[in-house]
Amino acid sequence: MRRLFVAGNWKMNTTKESGVALAKEVAAAVPSGGSVDVMVAPPFPYSSAIHEAIAGSGVELGAQNLWYEPSGAFTGEVSADMLKDVGCAQVILGHSERRHVLGESDEVINKKNHRGLEAGLHVVFCVGEQLDDRDGGRTDAVLSTQLEGGLTGVEGGQFANLTVAYEPVWAIGTGRTASPEQAEAAHAHIRGWLREHYGAEIADSTRILYGGSVKPDNAAELIGQDNVDGALVGGASLKADQFIAIIQAAQGLS
Ligand code: 13P
Numbered sequence: 001m002r003r004l005f006v007a008g009n010w011k012m013n014t015t016k017e018s019g020v021a022l023a024k025e026v027a028a029a030v031p032s033g034g035s036v037d038v039m040v041a042p043p044f045p046y047s048s049a050i051h052e053a054i055a056g057s058g059v060e061l062g063a064q065n066l067w068y069e070p071s072g073a074f075t076g077e078v079s080a081d082m083l084k085d086v087g088c089a090q091v092i093l094g095h096s097e098r099r100h101v102l103g104e105s106d107e108v109i110n111k112k113n114h115r116g117l118e119a120g121l122h123v124v125f126c127v128g129e130q131l132d133d134r135d136g137g138r139t140d141a142v143l144s145t146q147l148e149g150g151l152t153g154v155e156g157g158q159f160a161n162l163t164v165a166y167e168p169v170w171a172i173g174t175g176r177t178a179s180p181e182q183a184e185a186a187h188a189h190i191r192g193w194l195r196e197h198y199g200a201e202i203a204d205s206t207r208i209l210y211g212g213s214v215k216p217d218n219a220a221e222l223i224g225q226d227n228v229d230g231a232l233v234g235g236a237s238l239k240a241d242q243f244i245a246i247i248q249a250a251q252g253l254s
Contacts, residue, residue: 002207004223004250005037005163005230007124008237009064009092009211016046023050025240027057030247034058035254036230038247039090039124040237044078051087062090062124065098068111080119090122092232094150096169100130106149113150117158124163124209124232125150127190131170139168140189147193156198163207164190165232171212173234180221180228183210187227216245223250 014022019042030038041062042050051061067077083091093116094109109125116123127146129139143166154162166186171178178186187208195203210222211232222228230250236242 002205002229003037004035004254005039005207005209006243006247006250007039007062007090007092007165007209007230007232008041008243009095009232009234010040010042010237011064011097011234012043013238014042014046016049019043019046020049020053022238022240023053023059026243026247027054027059029240029244030058032056032058034251036247036250041090041092047083047086047088060089060122061087062092063088063121064092064095066091066093066112066116066121068108068115070115080115080121083121084119088121090124091116092124092126092165094126094146096126096128096167096172100169106146109150110152113154113162117154117161120161122161122163124165126165126167126211126232128167128169128172128212134168134170139186143186143189144193147190147197151197156202159198159202159206163209163229164194165209165211166190167211167232173213175213177213177215177218177222178210180225183222183228184225187225191227214246216242216249219246219249220252223253 039060039062041064063083066080093112098104129142133142207229209230209232210228214231214233215236
């Protein structure tokens with residue numbers, strides 16, 4: 001069985017002080033060696049402080065982005081090695097806010113995926129359709145295009161370090177969650193795509209997280225779907241009690 005995985009994407013939120021307090025509360029509830037993988041991705045400037053706050057716990061440190069070149073004249077950007085240097089083990093790439101607010105293309109996301117994997121970071125690669133795609137019946141086609149674009153050149157052996165996150169854009173930060181049936185259908189499509197391109201073994205072992213208004217009261221039903229292997233949580237990851245309740249929902253399903 002795939003190990004369930006709950007990740008918190010803090011986006012551009014918290015102060016250093018509130019972030020450290022939040023991380024400490026989560027870490028206290030997640031000892032190492034637990035049945036569920038847990039990650040938090042704070043804003044870049046707080047990485048070191050959060051790394052210290054979660055030390056010795058079962059929580060891993062993630063980042064919300066990276067740039068695909070190893071170093072050089074890229075003002076404002078952060079490299080994979082810099083992330084590792086401050087304790088990041090994981091990185092979220094291809095998030096819909098990077099795609100649709102910051103204008104990242106599948107090609108750029110593909111380069112970032114390669115860089116993250118080559119650097120030895122665990123990559124949480126996000127895909128998801130917008131509302132007009134869903135209403136127009138194009139959900140599966142959009143997901144296939146994003147998978148194809150983002151994973152071009154990624155080899156089967158690299159999937160041990162890769163998680164896919166399905167985040168329907170219309171469900172992010174809106175309180176409008178995908179129904180368990182909608183989530184399961186999209187996840188089954190993603191797994192089918194992985195099977196077609198990488199074979200059954202990789203498709204069956206790769207985790208696919210759901211993200212989009214995951215809360216304590218809907219987490220168990222969503223994560224309980226056959227092809228849903230955990231959650232990528234935004235708003236509710238900023239409240240320790242809510243994030244811990246979502247982790248506990250996953251533990252209850254493990
Ligand atoms: P919300 O949980 O706030 O909808 O955000 C989801 C998300 O984008 C996580 O990456």
